[in-house]
Amino acid sequence: TQLLEQSPQFLSIQEGENLTVYCNSSSVFSSLQWYRQEPGEGPVLLVTVVTGGEVKKLKRLTFQFGDARKDSSLHITAAQPGDTGLSLCAADPTGNQFYFGTGTSLTVIP
Protein backbone atom coordinates (compact mmCIF):
# COMPACT_ATOMS: atom_id res chain seq x y z
CA THR A 1 0.00 0.00 0.00
CA GLN A 2 1.34 3.39 -1.05
CA LEU A 3 1.52 5.89 1.81
CA LEU A 4 1.11 8.88 -0.52
CA GLU A 5 -1.17 8.72 -3.54
CA GLN A 6 -0.91 11.36 -6.23
CA SER A 7 -3.47 12.24 -8.88
CA PRO A 8 -3.70 12.45 -11.74
CA GLN A 9 -0.90 10.11 -12.74
CA PHE A 10 -0.52 11.77 -16.14
CA LEU A 11 -1.56 15.21 -17.32
CA SER A 12 -1.12 16.80 -20.74
CA ILE A 13 -2.21 20.40 -21.17
CA GLN A 14 -1.73 23.35 -23.48
CA GLU A 15 0.61 26.19 -22.63
CA GLY A 16 -1.22 28.89 -20.68
CA GLU A 17 -3.71 26.56 -18.99
CA ASN A 18 -4.03 26.13 -15.23
CA LEU A 19 -3.78 22.80 -13.45
CA THR A 20 -3.89 21.23 -10.02
CA VAL A 21 -2.28 18.01 -8.84
CA TYR A 22 -3.07 16.28 -5.59
CA CYS A 23 -1.25 14.30 -2.96
CA ASN A 24 -3.42 12.30 -0.56
CA SER A 25 -2.89 10.00 2.38
CA SER A 26 -4.83 8.43 5.21
CA SER A 27 -1.98 9.36 7.54
CA VAL A 28 -1.34 12.66 9.25
CA PHE A 29 1.99 14.36 8.63
CA SER A 30 3.66 17.19 10.46
CA SER A 31 5.17 18.32 7.18
CA LEU A 32 5.18 17.43 3.52
CA GLN A 33 7.53 18.28 0.68
CA TRP A 34 7.02 18.84 -3.04
CA TYR A 35 9.72 18.02 -5.57
CA ARG A 36 9.95 18.55 -9.31
CA GLN A 37 11.99 16.29 -11.55
CA GLU A 38 12.95 17.14 -15.11
CA PRO A 39 13.59 14.22 -17.49
CA GLY A 40 16.96 12.59 -16.85
CA GLU A 41 17.70 14.67 -13.75
CA GLY A 42 17.28 14.21 -10.02
CA PRO A 43 14.27 15.64 -8.17
CA VAL A 44 14.66 19.17 -6.87
CA LEU A 45 12.99 20.31 -3.66
CA LEU A 46 10.45 23.08 -4.30
CA VAL A 47 8.79 23.65 -0.96
CA THR A 48 7.98 22.22 2.46
CA VAL A 49 4.57 22.83 4.02
CA VAL A 50 4.31 22.42 7.77
CA THR A 51 1.08 23.96 9.08
CA GLY A 52 -2.44 22.66 8.44
CA GLY A 53 -4.17 24.98 5.97
CA GLU A 54 -0.88 26.62 5.00
CA VAL A 55 -0.59 28.13 1.53
CA LYS A 56 2.80 28.84 -0.02
CA LYS A 57 3.41 30.55 -3.31
CA LEU A 58 6.45 30.20 -5.53
CA LYS A 59 5.93 32.43 -8.61
CA ARG A 60 3.22 30.62 -10.62
CA LEU A 61 3.09 27.66 -8.22
CA THR A 62 0.73 27.56 -5.23
CA PHE A 63 1.08 24.82 -2.63
CA GLN A 64 -1.56 24.07 -0.03
CA PHE A 65 -1.45 21.76 2.97
CA GLY A 66 -4.81 20.36 4.02
CA ASP A 67 -6.34 21.46 7.30
CA ALA A 68 -6.07 17.90 8.64
CA ARG A 69 -2.48 17.59 7.33
CA LYS A 70 -3.34 14.44 5.36
CA ASP A 71 -3.26 15.94 1.90
CA SER A 72 -1.70 18.63 -0.21
CA SER A 73 -2.15 20.21 -3.60
CA LEU A 74 0.01 21.97 -6.15
CA HIS A 75 -1.67 24.50 -8.43
CA ILE A 76 0.17 25.85 -11.48
CA THR A 77 -1.10 29.00 -13.14
CA ALA A 78 -0.47 29.63 -16.84
CA ALA A 79 1.59 26.49 -17.40
CA GLN A 80 4.73 26.79 -19.53
CA PRO A 81 6.68 24.12 -21.42
CA GLY A 82 9.39 24.44 -18.78
CA ASP A 83 6.93 23.01 -16.25
CA THR A 84 7.09 19.65 -18.03
CA GLY A 85 8.33 16.97 -15.68
CA LEU A 86 7.39 14.79 -12.75
CA SER A 87 5.86 16.33 -9.63
CA LEU A 88 6.47 14.34 -6.46
CA CYS A 89 5.21 14.80 -2.93
CA ALA A 90 7.10 13.28 -0.02
CA ALA A 91 7.04 12.96 3.73
CA ASP A 92 9.41 11.85 6.44
CA PRO A 93 7.17 11.06 9.40
CA THR A 94 9.61 9.21 11.63
CA GLY A 95 13.12 10.31 10.74
CA ASN A 96 13.92 6.86 9.36
CA GLN A 97 12.84 6.97 5.75
CA PHE A 98 11.36 9.25 3.13
CA TYR A 99 8.10 8.18 1.54
CA PHE A 100 7.46 9.47 -1.96
CA GLY A 101 4.17 9.74 -3.76
CA THR A 102 3.39 7.92 -6.97
CA GLY A 103 4.08 11.09 -8.96
CA THR A 104 2.23 13.16 -11.55
CA SER A 105 3.83 13.31 -14.98
CA LEU A 106 3.03 16.68 -16.54
CA THR A 107 3.45 17.58 -20.20
CA VAL A 108 2.87 21.16 -21.30
CA ILE A 109 2.38 21.48 -25.04
CA PRO A 110 3.61 24.74 -26.63
Added chain:
Amino acid sequence: KAGVTQTPRYLIKTRGQQVTLSCSPISGHRSVSWYQQTPGQGLQFLFEYFSETQRNKGNFPGRFSGRQFSNSRSEMNVSTLELGDSALYLCASSSLVTGRGNTEAFFGQGTRLTVV
Protein backbone atom coordinates in the same frame (compact mmCIF):
# COMPACT_ATOMS: atom_id res chain seq x y z
CA LYS B 1 27.80 24.29 0.13
CA ALA B 2 28.44 21.58 -2.48
CA GLY B 3 25.45 19.49 -3.52
CA VAL B 4 25.06 15.76 -3.83
CA THR B 5 27.48 14.22 -6.33
CA GLN B 6 26.83 10.96 -8.10
CA THR B 7 29.32 9.24 -10.32
CA PRO B 8 29.33 8.20 -13.02
CA ARG B 9 26.48 10.02 -14.80
CA TYR B 10 26.12 7.37 -17.48
CA LEU B 11 27.08 3.72 -17.60
CA ILE B 12 26.61 0.94 -20.10
CA LYS B 13 27.08 -2.63 -18.92
CA THR B 14 26.49 -6.10 -20.31
CA ARG B 15 24.12 -8.64 -18.80
CA GLY B 16 25.82 -10.68 -16.10
CA GLN B 17 28.33 -7.99 -15.19
CA GLN B 18 28.36 -6.10 -11.95
CA VAL B 19 28.38 -2.35 -11.35
CA THR B 20 29.26 0.02 -8.53
CA LEU B 21 27.74 3.48 -8.27
CA SER B 22 28.99 6.22 -5.97
CA CYS B 23 27.28 9.01 -4.04
CA SER B 24 28.91 11.82 -2.07
CA PRO B 25 26.34 13.51 0.19
CA ILE B 26 26.15 17.11 1.31
CA SER B 27 28.73 17.84 3.97
CA GLY B 28 27.27 17.13 7.41
CA HIS B 29 24.53 14.84 6.17
CA ARG B 30 24.82 11.35 7.59
CA SER B 31 21.89 9.73 5.81
CA VAL B 32 22.08 8.50 2.23
CA SER B 33 19.12 6.87 0.52
CA TRP B 34 19.16 5.10 -2.85
CA TYR B 35 16.29 4.88 -5.33
CA GLN B 36 15.67 3.19 -8.66
CA GLN B 37 13.56 4.97 -11.24
CA THR B 38 12.46 3.39 -14.51
CA PRO B 39 10.92 5.41 -17.37
CA GLY B 40 7.61 6.96 -16.45
CA GLN B 41 7.78 5.55 -12.94
CA GLY B 42 8.11 7.07 -9.52
CA LEU B 43 10.91 6.41 -7.09
CA GLN B 44 11.41 2.85 -5.87
CA PHE B 45 13.24 2.79 -2.54
CA LEU B 46 16.33 0.58 -2.46
CA PHE B 47 17.94 1.23 0.92
CA GLU B 48 19.02 3.89 3.37
CA TYR B 49 22.27 4.20 5.28
CA PHE B 50 22.99 6.24 8.37
CA SER B 51 26.40 6.37 10.02
CA GLU B 52 27.62 3.34 8.07
CA THR B 53 24.60 1.21 9.03
CA GLN B 54 21.78 0.13 6.77
CA ARG B 55 18.60 1.19 8.57
CA ASN B 56 15.99 0.43 5.93
CA LYS B 57 15.76 -1.76 2.88
CA GLY B 58 13.25 -1.82 0.08
CA ASN B 59 11.84 -4.81 -1.74
CA PHE B 60 14.72 -5.57 -4.09
CA PRO B 61 16.65 -8.82 -4.61
CA GLY B 62 19.93 -9.49 -2.87
CA ARG B 63 21.81 -8.60 -6.06
CA PHE B 64 21.38 -5.01 -4.94
CA SER B 65 23.62 -4.04 -2.06
CA GLY B 66 25.21 -0.97 -0.65
CA ARG B 67 27.54 0.40 1.95
CA GLN B 68 28.45 3.67 3.57
CA PHE B 69 31.87 4.85 4.61
CA SER B 70 32.92 6.81 7.67
CA ASN B 71 32.90 10.04 5.65
CA SER B 72 29.23 9.33 4.74
CA ARG B 73 30.01 8.61 1.10
CA SER B 74 27.98 5.68 -0.13
CA GLU B 75 28.22 3.09 -2.85
CA MET B 76 25.65 0.75 -4.25
CA ASN B 77 26.48 -2.43 -6.09
CA VAL B 78 24.40 -4.49 -8.46
CA SER B 79 25.70 -7.93 -9.31
CA THR B 80 24.71 -10.22 -12.17
CA LEU B 81 23.05 -7.43 -14.09
CA GLU B 82 19.79 -8.06 -15.88
CA LEU B 83 18.19 -6.07 -18.70
CA GLY B 84 15.48 -4.95 -16.27
CA ASP B 85 18.08 -3.22 -14.11
CA SER B 86 18.35 -0.47 -16.72
CA ALA B 87 17.20 2.64 -14.87
CA LEU B 88 18.12 5.97 -13.38
CA TYR B 89 19.65 5.41 -9.95
CA LEU B 90 19.29 8.33 -7.59
CA CYS B 91 20.79 8.98 -4.23
CA ALA B 92 19.44 11.44 -1.71
CA SER B 93 21.32 13.07 1.12
CA SER B 94 19.57 14.26 4.25
CA SER B 95 19.90 14.92 7.92
CA LEU B 96 17.43 12.16 8.78
CA VAL B 97 17.53 11.36 12.46
CA THR B 98 15.41 8.62 14.02
CA GLY B 99 12.58 10.05 16.04
CA ARG B 100 12.96 13.52 14.61
CA GLY B 101 11.20 13.65 11.25
CA ASN B 102 10.36 16.51 8.93
CA THR B 103 13.69 16.67 7.19
CA GLU B 104 14.24 17.25 3.49
CA ALA B 105 15.99 15.15 0.87
CA PHE B 106 18.52 16.56 -1.57
CA PHE B 107 19.15 14.53 -4.69
CA GLY B 108 22.07 14.03 -6.96
CA GLN B 109 21.66 14.12 -10.74
CA GLY B 110 21.56 10.36 -10.87
CA THR B 111 23.43 7.63 -12.70
CA ARG B 112 21.78 6.40 -15.88
CA LEU B 113 22.56 2.68 -16.13
CA THR B 114 21.90 0.85 -19.37
CA VAL B 115 22.24 -2.93 -19.45
CA VAL B 116 22.63 -4.47 -22.89
